[in-house]
Structure formats: C-alpha cells, structure tokens
Amino acid sequence: MIRVNRSKGSRICQGDIFRDVDLIESVHESNGRLKISKIAFPLAIVLTQDCDLAQDYTDRFSRRQVSNQDKRLFSVLVAPLYNIEHFYNGEHLSELGMKMQTVNKKKTQGDFLHNNQTPRYHYLKFGDDVPIVDSVIDFKHYFSVSVEYLKKKKNGKDWVCKVSDLFREDICQRFAAFLSRIGLPDPPRPKLEKK
Template sequence: MSDSWWSSIEGEQLAQGDLLADCSVPIVVDPTPSAGEDEAKEVEVVSQRLIIVTQSCDLENGKVQFVALCPIHTLDEFAEANAHYKSPKNWEGVRKGQKASLHMLASPEAPEDNTKSLVVDFGHILSLPIEYLTAHAATLGGRSRLQPPFLEHFSQAFARFFMRVGLPSSIAPFK
C-alpha cells in the first residue's frame, strides 16, 4: 500500500480532508426543548478528533463562516461505542464502501496496517466557526491532510451519503 494517503502540514490554512485533533465541541447536556426562547441550556464541551468535510475552495475563498466536520475514530474507539463493530468481519462492508454513513481511511501513521485504519462517521456532522478552527490549527503544530485521489474518494463518499433517494416503489425485477 502506498503511504501517500496523507501529507503532513502546519499552520492555520484549512482544507477539506484536514485531520484536526483535540477540537472543542459543545454538546447540549439536556436535549429537551426549552419552554421559553430565552431559557438557558447547559452545554458540556468535549474534545474530539475531527476531519473537515467543507470544500477546500469554499475555505480558501472565505465563503463560509462555519466549517462542516465529522468525527473520525480509530476502529477500536468506534467499536467501543458500537458493539456491532467489535467483530473485525463487520469492518469489511465499511472498507468496501457498503455502509453509506461510514467511510474508512488508512492511518496516517501506518497506512499498510488495516487494523490501524480510521473511520469517519458521516451520520454525525457538526460545524464550528472558521476563526476557531484556523486558530486551533495553528496551535497543533504538524497535522495530517488527506491527499488525492483519496481526498476525492472521501469527498465523493460524503456526497453519496447525502444524495441517496429512497423510492416508494421500484420497477419489478426481470425474470
């Protein structure tokens, strides 16, 4: 396997496919709807590893105030929270792209070792202010950026997750 999945970068410039460690993510503690508009809600801030899904051209041209990101986990981390994935055989469908909400990427540290792969959860999308992310990126030192053609494959998988259409019926099978 080629080790060209990722490049190492530094600085505040952001691009689609950037892996950002230790991002502060607000989580609403009590998701019950408020009775009044001005009612305060308790928010917990957690640290997560995220990958940018916003298009690079939108980031470069200042077209977004908020950046779309998805959590990215090691296989072990994801399996800990999702019992179905504790069995290695269940990862094969993800690797093949058969699970629309998940996308597997090679590890930046050991791309040849599939047990070190990372999984992106497209079913959990969040956005954070671009000002926060650029400042945070500058403090990280080195970080990983997904490279072509793996970046385009990742972007296409993200798009496929959203463009799915369920039909109420279909054409009968040919016999």
C-alpha cells in the first residue's frame, strides 16, 4: 500500500498528485484565431526529480540576488493515474476514442501488474484515508506541463497529496528504467525461396 503525505508545502515536489491536469495536445492558428486542443486527466503524478524542483523553487523565490537562472525548469514531467478497473477493461482512454489492451486481474498478467513486475506499469494501492481509487501509471503516457501551471494548481484546490519519499523513489526509479531500456529492432523475416 502506498503511503502518502498530506502536508502540502509551498513548492512542487516529486510525487505530488494533482487533480484535473491538462495536456495541450495541439495549437492551431487560422485566420487570426487560435484553436487549442487539450486532454484533461483526472489525476497526475509529478515525476521530475525533487532536487531539480527544489533548485527551481529556490531560484525563483529566493530573496538573494543570483547571477544566473541556470537552475530554472521550463516544465515538469507528469504521468496520469488511471483507475485500475478501467485499466483492466482497456477503457481508461475510451473518452479519447481509444481501446486499450485488457488485463485479466485473476491471471498471471494481473498478478504481475499488482506486484509491479511489468516494467511499463506501476500499480498504486492507496489507503482508505486517501481519496484516490487503486490506480496504475503507464510509463509510456508521460508529458510535461509548465512550472507556473502546476504552481497555480498547488496554491489552489487541485493538490491531492504527495506520495511518501520511499514510494516516490520506487516509482521514479522504475520510470527511469523503463525510459532507458534498449529498443531492439524486430528480427529480420526469413526470405522465402522461389520454386
């Protein structure tokens, strides 16, 4: 079970979970009008390293004069949390018109998911005191949002909780391992001989 911290704090932290996080899918201009397409995820977790977030915060809000702003971040990496029941049924992205692979929770595939033995996914079981259903992170579905955007969310009512240090480290280590995997090409197909 994932342990969480309910102390909000003043800065964005690795492991923070926010409500209603928008991904800007595209921006198009036509005849002087902007069309912005966005996807709103009900929950998302911050994956950016905490030391980078702390340095960014200090750089932005320190009263001491600094000679440069090389610690500032442009954006923060986040990943959506998907409701595990929707995930099992492959329906977690159905509102985007996408049908995903189903997972039988009673078979080996489901056991691997629950035990975090599938490198692409991270299963999160929250306690009864946390207002989040059991969820899964798909490490292929990460995106960035601006620091200012998340700062406004942290100061507003969209901050839910923060995953405790040990658990957030596990999530981020698994995310880093997934991203650094070696992509192997498909093996060549054997050539058929002509008769």
